[in-house]
Amino acid sequence: MTDGETMSQTGQSPTESVIWRIDTNSFALSDHIEWSAHSHEDRHELLWGARGGLTAETDDGYFAVPGSLGLWIPAGVTHRVVAAAGTAFRCTFIAADIPPIATRTTAVAMPEVVRAVLDRLEAPPYLSAAPRIHAEELALSLLEPVEVSTIDIPLPRDTRTRLVAEALLSDPSDDRSLEDWGRHVGASARNLSRLFVAETGMSFSTWRTRARMRRAIEWLAADHTVAYVSRRSGYATPSAFVQAFRRELGRTPGEFASIRGDAAKKSA
Structure with missing residues (x-):
């Protein structure tokens, strides 16, 4: 994908003022897609709700994103994401000035209440300002990393x-x-x-x-x-x-x- 087609794009024009601190984007892919290595200095990224084959590669390792959990990628961390044909998932961006729940790429618990709230925090926003602020605060208070079995598998460079x-x-x-x-x-x-x-x-x-x-x-x-x-x-x-x-x-x-x-x- 080109830089203009990365997951950082939420549909707003370059001059449009972004008034929300959390926004969720949904992806349903008919074809295999790879987002080349990139980073977001101004936002943390949470990949979740995956159905199909979704993987992410960062300096912290190679990660598969299961449907039962999310994957937290801190602001500034370079990552490459690959989605197999037929994969669906959600990508939630969180403003970088919000303290990260982890400083490394890590799995995140995704209870139903968090999924429901993040679904409402779509971009562009349709919640009015006050309810949206409350929804964002609730989602942030419930996000927490979890320990899961994983395999450290560094990728060769040659x-x-x-x-x-x-x-x-x-x-x-x-x-x-x-x-x-x-x-x-x-x-x-x-x-x-x-x-x-x-x-x-x-x-x-x-x-x-x-x-x-x-x-x-x-x-x-x-x-x-x-x-x-x-x-x-x-x-x-x-x-x-x-x-x-x-x-x-x-x-x-x-x-x-x-x-x-x-x-x-x-x-x-």
Whole structure:
């Protein structure tokens, strides 16, 4: 997308006075769309209400946005957002002079009352001034970060290793060897191996496992079955997936789903 088509645009003309401090925009996408790396110095960003595949990449890591939670991106943090075809979500901007609920990119609880209030804070505003001020204050008072299971998965910078990494995040079931990937991107397996370690701090094999777990968390958060997630993540059997998941996250997929469900109930 061009700079004029970034999510920072809310429909007002450049000379129009912005009189609200929080505004929500809705997106329903028929095609795959990527917003290139950008930042908003004048506003925090909250991605929420996702249906489909919505991911964000910041210096804090790679994040999938599940429908049950939101993703808080502080003002000034560079981020790249990717939405798969058929994805719908909401993007709420909050004035940067409002104290952030977190200084890093983080998950945010989204109880029904917050969703309802943020939905009313659309741009351009249709609430009159006094009700809008009260609605904004209520939404801000209820927003809070939550601890969720996540996977730190730094992305490599070299063009060749980046192509491999992005392909695996798109399809973690791809089991091509490093030699196969080398032929695909025009590099030797030895060079790719060295680059993965130098740029991510982990071997190719470890990075691929992390990528599989990162996508697995996204699919589990969307209430897919363990059998479905294990297959999509590239594991031959559900039991092999469960063992790998436990090694990486210290709990089984079922325990992760239970913890996530309890957190969602507490925030409702």
